Amino acid sequence: MxxxxxxxxxxxxxxxxxxxxxxxxxxxxxxxxxxxxxxxxxxxxxxxxxxxxxxxxxxxxxxxxxxxxxxxxxESADVKAIAEAKLVEIDRKIAELVGLRDLLHHLVEYCQGDERPDCPIIDELSGEGMVL
Amino acid sequence: MxxxxxxxxxxxxxxxxxxxxxxxxxxxxxxxxxxxxxxxxxxxxxxxxxxxxxxxxxxxxxxxxxxxxxxxxxESADVKAIAEAKLVEIDRKIAELVGLRDLLHHLVEYCQGDERPDCPIIDELSGEGMVL
DNA sequence: GGTAAGGCTTCCGGTTGATGGAAGGTCAAC
DNA sequence: GTTGACCTTCCATCAACCGGAAGCCTTACC
CATH class of the missing domain: 1.10.1660.10 (Multidrug-efflux Transporter Regulator; Chain: A; Domain 2)
Known part of the structure; x- marks a missing residue:
């Protein structure tokens, strides 16, 4: 084929x-x-x-x-070990992303999102923020 | 410097x-x-x-x-738009990983993890599993 | 027989976001 | 004057492919 x-x-x-x-x-x-x-x-x-x-x-x-x-x-234990290691890694990745999301979400909520130049997201990134 | x-x-x-x-x-x-x-x-x-x-x-x-x-x-709206898009993307990534973890977790739970060759994880990957 | 489309081949380069290392210049101290 | 830390450039490498070029092969149609 x-x-x-x-x-x-x-x-x-x-x-x-x-x-x-x-x-x-x-x-x-x-x-x-x-x-x-x-x-x-x-x-x-x-x-x-x-x-x-x-x-x-x-x-x-x-x-x-x-x-x-x-x-x-x-031995099925060999396979299970690989899968379990992967599981730990995936859990770690999820936790990291959730932390990231919470922080970003927090910043977005505080941002007015209007025509004015004041922006807590930029403040945060520039090191003048109140979160990090 | x-x-x-x-x-x-x-x-x-x-x-x-x-x-x-x-x-x-x-x-x-x-x-x-x-x-x-x-x-x-x-x-x-x-x-x-x-x-x-x-x-x-x-x-x-x-x-x-x-x-x-x-x-x-x-305009702070411009910054907010970028951050919000990122937020959506992060949420999507989290959902994907959670789905992955649940499936893998399920497989790991069903695997005896002993010295025998029977392994539902391998069965799944080979297309003979019952989950996917 | 001609030819056009589509599938196949290999090879080369690009992607993202860096990191490692080699070869060599510079600087401050002892 | 020479060691050692720091700096420079350039080139290669990582994962896991994707895109495209140049060129065969096969099949269909006229």
Missing amino acids: NIGIASEKSGLPSKTIRYYEDIGLLSPARTGNGYRDYSMADVHRLRFLQRSRSLGFSVDECRELLSLYHDKDR | NIGIASEKSGLPSKTIRYYEDIGLLSPARTGNGYRDYSMADVHRLRFLQRSRSLGFSVDECRELLSLYHDKDR
């Missing part, structure tokens, strides 16, 4: 699929004319990558998950 | 300060020996940048905020 079809089936752009091949995440067969030829197993692998990436795993983590996926003797 | 001092005073690494100059965010004077020579106004500008970036504004948004900062006739 050509890359266009693999792209449709996996939900990944062709560009991304070639990129994943470049960095060694898969190596499809080639037909006589030099076209890449994807098997169903390749597509499966691509979908795995698409799902993992959309769950926030980095490409390197995906690489690790893929090797665990193919390791029939894997 | 040399870049090292400006770095200390602004809280930005020297590398970053030079980078900001490269992309046209400031242009300090030079002394006879070719060293950059920062004024207090430069340092003020750098702190403004440091604060804006840490509030999640992109470099281009910082550029815009800086020009509003120096525009004595600015």
